[in-house]
Amino acid sequence: MKNGFFAVAALGLVLLAGCQSQLPYATTYKMTGQHKMQAAHHWDVLAADVADRVRAALDDRVELRLLAIDVDTDQPPGPFHQVFRELLVSNLVQRGIQVAEHEENQLELVYTVQVLRHGARIQRPTPGLLTLIGAGISVSRDVTTEFIYGAGPAGLLADVAAGHLTSHSDQEVVITTKLVWKNRYVVHASDIYYINDEDYLHYGQPLRAAGSGPGGMDGVGATSMGVRNE
Structure with missing residues (x-):
């Protein structure tokens, strides 16, 4: 009898847990390119x-x-x-x-x-980097083209030649x-x-985060706005 009671109670807890809503888990976008x-x-x-x-x-x-x-x-x-x-x-x-x-x-x-x-x-690996540690033949997909690289250094060299590698x-x-x-x-x-x-000053000061002080969260001021050049 006790076993039957515990079984019913356990089933009730499972059903109760299943009825509670779950927060969506965080995901990221598919890898894309940006110049x-x-x-x-x-x-x-x-x-x-x-x-x-x-x-x-x-x-x-x-x-x-x-x-x-x-x-x-x-x-x-x-x-x-x-x-x-x-x-x-x-x-x-x-x-x-x-x-x-x-x-x-x-x-x-x-x-x-x-x-x-x-x-x-967080940044995903640049296309082709995985070929450096892979064995056999790997495929690396770019935004517009598809390359087939040999494993090891050949894949990395191909990426450099194609201009895929740039500093973060x-x-x-x-x-x-x-x-x-x-x-x-x-x-x-x-x-x-x-x-x-190091080139940001070519374009102006970074936007200041909302709620931060005059110097911004990291000491950077607000974007400068001025009179239109005639």
């Missing part, structure tokens, strides 16, 4: 891409094709802000788009940069470009890149 800006050429690549987006947008809007574009930034002068403006102007002109030397208040192309500094994070970075930049006409967005695009930690 890292390390040279002025990379700035030019972005400027060319922005110019292509602007041209495509103007091709769809007949009433805007003959308007001149003012290229400005809402942030104080700095290496990236000064150079990127000139690269943008060059790429726009090369595509036959009218760019005003002085403000004409027609179309306005504005770009801004936000610098993010992260704390400790705790800092990112979000570069937003906006083409505006009569208070309406014609183009609004944001691009995210890793940057070398």
Whole structure:
């Protein structure tokens, strides 16, 4: 009789535990690639891409094709802000788009940069690193291509040659470009890149964490915002 009572009690506890909700366990995203800006050429690549987006947008809007574009930034002068403006102007002109030397208040192309500094994070192995410790033939998948590497040093050398290996970075930049006409967005695009930690001053001060003091959680001040350059 006692055994039957304990069996029923145990079954009740199991059913009770099963009825309680469970918190979802933490997972991560699938491995993806994100470009890292390390040279002025990379700035030019972005400027060319922005110019292509602007041209495509103007091709769809007949009433805007003959308007001149003012290229400005809402942030104080700095290496990236000064150079990127000139690269943008060059790429726009090369595509036959009218760019005003002085403000004409027609179309306005504005770009801004936000610098993010992260704390400790977990990063999965770079594609191909596992081939260094694997035996036989391993497959390493990139975002757009698939390579078959031999085991051992051959896989690592192939990764280096393919440009997969780069140093880890705790800092990112979000570069937003906006083409505006009569208070309406014609183009609004944001691009995210890793940057070398020591290069952050090219782009501006990292954003300050909410609730932190004037110097931020690690002594870094808030992102500087200034008067638009004319």
